[in-house]
Amino acid sequence: MTEHACTARIAWTGNRGTGTSAYKAYDRTWQVETPGKPVVLCSNDPLLGGDSGLHNPEDMLLSALSACHMLWYLHLASVAGIVVTGYEDCPEGIGETAPDGAGQFVRATLRPVITLAPGMDAARADSIHAEIHKYCFIARSVRFPVTCEADYRVADQ
Template identity: 60%
Template sequence: MPKFHDYTCRIGWTGNRGEGTRTYRGYDRTWDITTIGKPVIKCSNDPLLGGNPALPNPEDLLLASVSACHMLWYLHLGSDAGIVVHSYTDEPVGHGESEPNGAGRFVGITLRPRIEVESGIDLHKAEAIHHRIHEVCYIARSVNFPILVEADYRKL
């Protein structure tokens, strides 16, 4: 039987320039994510929609969440399977579409991890782990678009 649990945070809009949302261009699309006991994350809207390109936006955060969850499960399942990982980096790509009315959505994500494994590791076994992750990854199981993996391995 599943155990249920909650995650909490606080989202606070910080973009009021003094006039609130009186005009569409009169306010900033910025906010803070506050989670008890953790650093505040300053965010903005997608730059295509008037956001600050120097700050993470919701799309960045979703992409990073998918990638990080996959990585953590890969390290866990790899360790269980005897796959010794020395380095794991990913440069994922989120594939989106926008409707003429401005509505948008992710239609897929491609993870592109570069994984350094110990010499002598069976790369077929290392690759097979990726296909098991979507059965257990909290984030991957929560989204409604495909997540592809194009892993690149290097033996040390």
């Protein structure tokens, strides 16, 4: 095994001047800073008082899971000789919240729409998804089930 490090800086930006002096005295906003990359402005889930116009941790986890799956899919498709010309996903994560406020994801479903070049074997293209969880860093790191319901299109010639 080879280890590698990922780094980021998370900086709370929600101090309105009195810090956390009262529950409603501060904003649930922060920014994600990764060296050499644009800053991502974030907030809490709107159900918990966050700004619905900003990314929240749940959005980012689900997006990371979907993006990791996509990147491995494209890699494995290329190796298998499957030509993909388009890939879009609208994943859905289902969470649950306990009475004390503790929450967790219980499952996620990826729903990629994959466009294949004419003449590609859709059954072989679909079988690639089963291989991805052997490799995807994010999927291998979460403790909830992740399923994939892919749809395939053929590119116009």
